[in-house]
Amino acid sequence: MSKDRVAVEQRKTKETEIIASVNLDGKGRSEITTGIGFFNHMLDQIARHGSIDLELSVKGDLHIDQHHTVEDTGIALGKAFARALGDKKGISRFSSALVPLDETLVRAVVDISGRSYLYTDLPFTREMVGDFPAEMVVEFMRAFAFNAGITLHLEILHGDNCHHQIEAVFKALARALKEAVKIESDEIPSTKGVL
Numbered sequence: 001m002s003k004d005r006v007a008v009e010q011r012k013t014k015e016t017e018i019i020a021s022v023n024l025d026g027k028g029r030s031e032i033t034t035g036i037g038f039f040n041h042m043l044d045q046i047a048r049h050g051s052i053d054l055e056l057s058v059k060g061d062l063h064i065d066q067h068h069t070v071e072d073t074g075i076a077l078g079k080a081f082a083r084a085l086g087d088k089k090g091i092s093r094f095s096s097a098l099v100p101l102d103e104t105l106v107r108a109v110v111d112i113s114g115r116s117y118l119y120t121d122l123p124f125t126r127e128m129v130g131d132f133p134a135e136m137v138v139e140f141m142r143a144f145a146f147n148a149g150i151t152l153h154l155e156i157l158h159g160d161n162c163h164h165q166i167e168a169v170f171k172a173l174a175r176a177l178k179e180a181v182k183i184e185s186d187e188i189p190s191t192k193g194v195l
Contacts, residue, residue: 005181007083011076015068016060020076024084024181026053034058034073036066038132039140042170043073050174070136074143081148085181088112092182093189097175101168104159108152108172110180114195116146121155122169126162137166141173150180 005024012018030047032040034056047054056077060069085091096109118141124134145152154173159165188195 003086005084005086007080009076009080009083011072011079013068013072015064016058016072018059018072018076019055019057020073020080021053021055022077022080022084023053024081026051028052030054030056032056034069035060035062036069036132038130039066039070039073039136042137042166043077045167045170046174046177048174049171050178052174052177066133066136067139071139071143074140075147078144078147078149081144085112087188088114088195089188090183090185091189092180092184093195095176095179097172097179098157099168099172099175101159101164101171103161104164104168105157106159106165106168106172107155107157108169108176110153110173110176111151112149112180112195113151113190114149115151116149117151118142118145119153122165123156124162124165125160129163129166132166134162134166137169141169 008021010019028048028051030044032043034040058073093112099106120138154169156165
């Protein structure tokens with residue numbers, strides 16, 4: 001590989017302060033602190049199952065609620081991901097993953113296209129998992145997809161346990177990203193010649 005696919009993104013607002021570091025050719029190592037235990041666990045799935053080294057230091061206004069912290073983490077991580085990809089030369093670009101977790105089955109489909117889009121069909125069975133609102137999953141995925149410049153489709157095909165549903169969504173995203181960022185040629189994978 002000709003260059004390291006590593007990037008750091010810093011984001012500071014009145015609501016959050018974030019440093020996100022990614023290595024797309026990593027070993028799945030992670031150091032994640034968001035102040036939200038369940039969210040840390042889900043982000044760790046992206047690192048571990050995507051073979052992406054990920055460091056996230058997040059300080060947010062959790063005294064208000066979790067929205068700003070989760071959304072801004074998606075923004076920072078998406079921007080770091082896009083920067084690490086560079087010109088996208090040689091990447092596989094398209095990928096899909098089916099991931100089961102006990103009774104749950106989730107499908108994730110990715111196109112690293114430079115065009116941001118998110119489709120979700122995520123009928124979560126509960127509003128909360130511990131102190132984590134299930135609706136924050138879509139907020140994170142939207143922020144990540146739009147700032148990474150990817151098209152992302154996520155669907156829960158079946159499942160009853162909300163913890164399993166959310167975890168399988170993050171694992172499926174990780175597996176799809178892992179395959180989509182693989183280098184398989186020295187060409188830009190587009191008839192346009194640019195992504």
